[in-house]
Amino acid sequence: MRYKHKVDWWIRLILIAVVFMYVPIFFVVPADEYLFLIISILVTSLIIFPFFIGYIELGDDELIIKMHIFRQRIPYDSIRSIRLCTNFLSSMAMTAKRIEIKEYNKGYIRGTTYIGPVDREAFFDELKQRCYNLEQ
DSSP, X not given: OEEEBOBOHHHHHHHHHHHHTTGGGGGTSOGGGHHHHHHHHHHHHHHHGGGGGOEEEEOXXXXXXXXXXXXXXXXXXXXXXXXEEEOOOSSSOBSSEEEEEXXXXXXXXXXXXXXXXXXXXXXXXXXXXXXXXXXX
16 A cells, blocks of 8 residues: 655745745846756756655555655564654654654664655554554
8 A cells, every 4th residue: 555755835845945946046147057057947856856756655564665766665574663753853754743663673863764644644553553563
């Protein structure tokens, strides 16, 4: 089952604003440099907009997280704990309302993943049913 990533309105606004920040530059850049400016806008758009089309998939044996060019696979049997949380730490989640996933045999930095599916509570319940090694 596939879930889309949730993107908070303010994060969406910041990412789109980065692209539109080029617009005022058109008025101060000499005409012979427009080609460079257009290429810069296209490259920036190609980098930013794929962040809006990621997904989280509940596979048969593992959780698959795809965001832009990043992909992470977490086997269900390696998941130590899951919990609903709210934070702004850097992660694959583009929302403040997240699900924290901790894995066995990994430290805090490499073993903690934050995801932000659109329907957080339904996803959390579905993930909880698939993870049979959760600590109580």
